Amino acid sequence: MTNAWIAATIIAVIAGVVGFFVVLRGSAFPAHALPNSAFAGAAGANLLGINALIGLAAFAGAAAVSIATLGRRGRHDVATALALVLGLALGALFVSRSQEYENQLYSLLFGEVLGVSTTELLPVALLALASIAAIMFLFRPLLYSTVIPDIAEARGVSSHRIELAFLLVLAAATALTVPVVGALLIFSLMIGPPAAARSFTSRVALAIPLSVIIALITVWAAIAISYQTNWPIGFFVGTISALAYALGRGWAAWRVWDDRRAASFKG
C-alpha cells in the first residue's frame, strides 16, 4: 500500500508538470498516442521475456520520433493517429501471441497501482527526476515556442526541435507511468488537472504548482476511494480529473460574470 502511495505521488507530480505543457501546446492527441504505443512495447517485452521498461521506453520513443518527423511534412494529427493505430495493432499482435490474455491486457491498459513492488519504484523515481530535469532545462525555450512560436523561431528556437524534445520527454514520462496507472489513465491525469489549473490562473508560475496539487489530490482520492469500494482506480482518476476541469470552467465563468456585474454597477 505504501508503494502505491509513493508511485502515485511521483506520477501525479510528473503528470502535473508535463501535462501543463501538453494542455498549453494543445498536444492532447500525442499525449494519448504515446502511452498506447508504450502499451505495445510492454506487451512485446513480455513476449520476449525482457524487462518491460525497455520495451516501454523503446516503443514510446519510436512513436515520439515518428510523430515529430511525419508531422513535419504532413498533417500533425494524421501522423499522430497513424502512430497510435500502429502501436495498438502491434500491441494486439503481441498479446495474441502470448498465453495470458485478458487480465494482462486489462492491467496494461488500466494499470495496477496497488501491485507496485519496491524494486519497481527505483526506476520510476529515476525516470521521473530525469523528465522533470528535462522540462526545467527546456523551460524557457519550450514556453516561448509554445506561446509565441513566430518570435521564438526568429530568435533561433527551432519549433521542430522543441517539438521533438518535448515529445521525447512525454515519451519518458509515459514509459514510467504505463505499468503503474495504465496507458489510458495517465492521459486523464495529464489533461484534467492542468486544464483545471489553467482556468483558475493564467500565471505560469502559479498554474504549474496548482496543476501538480490538483493531480496529487486526484490520485490520492482515487486510491483511497478505490481501496474502500474495490472499484478500479482508473474510474476515479478519470472522473475526478473531469470533475476538476468542470470546476475550473465553472470558476472561470463565475469570474467573468462577476466582473461584468461589477462593471455594470460602476457604469
Next chain:
Amino acid sequence: MHWLFEPGFFSSQPVHTAFVIGTVAAIASGVVGVFTVLRGQSFAGHALTDVSTAGGSASFLLGISPLLGFVGFGLVGAGTIDAIGTQRVKGRDLATGIVLGAATGVAALLLYYDTIDSATTGATQTILFGSIFEIDPSTIPIVIAFCVIAIGIIAFLYRPLLLASTSNELAAARGIPVRLISLGFMAALAVAVGLSSLAIGAILSTTLLIGPAATALRLTNRTGLALITAAAIGVLVTWLGVLLAYDSYYWGSSQIAYPVSFFIVILTILAYLASGLPVLRNLTTRREQRRVL
C-alpha cells in the same frame, strides 16, 4: 490458386460476413474521414471510438443491443465535445481530451465488471480489438442502415460543410450556420465511428477513418475524387487484411491466426507512406514532361 487463397476461404460464412461488414465500415469511414482530416479532427474521431467503447462495455454488462450502446454513447460524446470545445484548434483538442479521459475512466469500470463476470469473458479483447470473424450475420442490415445515415448526413451538408471545413471564417461570413454544421458533422462522425468500432473494433475504426482519407487527400486536391479514392483504399486494405489474416492461420506450425487489425493497419500505413513518395506525387507532371520531350 492455393498459394493465395487457403482452403475454405470462399465457402466460410465468417469470411463472408467479415467482407460485407468490413466493406460497409470502410466506405462510411472513408467518406466521413475525408472531412475529418480536412477539419483536423482526427483526435475527435479517435476519441469517439473510445467513448463508443465505453458504451459497448455498458451494453455487454446490461445485456442490451451493443449497437445502441456504441452509437448512443458516441452521439453523447460528440455533442459534449462540440459543446465545450471552441472553434480554436487548441480548445477543441482540450475538449476532446477531457471527454476522452472521462470516457476511459467509465470504460475502466465497465470493462472491469465485464472481466470479472465470467459470462462475458473476452469482452475486453472483443470490444477493444474487435473480432471481424466473429460477427453475427444478423447485424449486417443494421450496420448498412447506419452507414447510409452517416453518408446521408454528409451528402445533405456537403457544400456548406466543405466550405466550413476549408475556411470557417469565410463560411461564417457568408451566413452559413457554422456551429450547426459542426454539430451535424460530429453526429455523422459519431454514427460512422460507432458503427465501425462495433463492427471492426476501436483500432480499425481509427485506422479506416484517418488512413485512407489522408492518403486520398495527398493524391488529389479534388474533394469528390478524394471521397471515392478514400473509400476505395479503405475497401482494398480491408479485403487484403481479411485475406492475409485468414491465410495466416496456415503459416508456420503455431496454428494461431494473426489479428486482422494488424494486417489492415500495416497495409494502411504502407499506403499512406507510399502516397508521400515523390514518384507518385509527380505522376501527372511527369507524364506531361514526357509528352513535351
